[in-house]
Amino acid sequence: MNDKLVIAGHEFNSRFILGSGKYSLELIKAAVENAGAEIITLALRRANSDTENILDYIPKGVTLLPNTSGARNAEEAVRIARLSREVGCGDFVKIEVIHDSKYLLPDNYETIKATEILAKEGFIVMPYMYPDLNAARDLVNAGAATIMPLGAPIGSNKGICTKDFIKILIEEIDLPIIVDAGIGKPSQACEAMEMGAAAVMANTAIATAGDIPAMAEAFKKAIEAGRTAYLSGMGRVIEKASASSPLTGFLQD
């Protein structure tokens, strides 16, 4: 089946975007391989010369998606994005603008502003946002390549608490909708894909699992199952029973 995830003209076979935070560098290669991930997120921070670099642990050919975590407004997100591109690993950027430390909810308004600036500079902008249809439309107009609505607060593993609003985005927005943040287990990733999400991004669910590479594989399978189910078209739901076996030829008179 020729079913590719297309982001700004770039084709991906995998619909699982893997985060790289909160687990050891030694496990990243196994997690990426077991996840079948072709995109991995990274953060940008002040460099220490005496620590190993994460780029040495990411398999070749995997697309790097730097985030702008730490940015509290559009200006800071733009600064982080430009520095990330200067490292020399491509034009992709995941915009995160957060100034609430309790729930880590994104500021849609500042995110739109950053998206507009960076899209004009040739970035492939993937904004993380609170699932609001009006803000999503503004992000489309600002030049976003995808929309990344949150399922639940970052790192909470609570699942898709915003399900109905993500469904509206899937219905109304003509860009890949990638559910990001809050997805805690494979069944929830599968659910997102069954709803018609283009991809799922997960980090904490993998990083806090007992066996990180095995959980990465479980997510891969769930995302593939959900995608296939979505493409297959769900069976209908009715109120009363509908026999699956023939209602004739019973062994009774």
Added chain:
Amino acid sequence: MAKINGKENSTAKGKTIGSYLDENGYKKTYIAIEVNGSILSKTEYDSYIINDEDIIEIVNFVGGG
């Protein structure tokens, strides 16, 4: 005094960025540098000489979601 990644540095003045990176064990391929709020391209590392009041940020990628 120049400030590098938030810390005052009394010995960096007069050196090129390139030699500062070499002396401190940074791999140039993995980093980006900002001097006084502007990005310094990798081709400028060996020509830019650190001034007394420069504010320099040396950044790289780490794990993140």
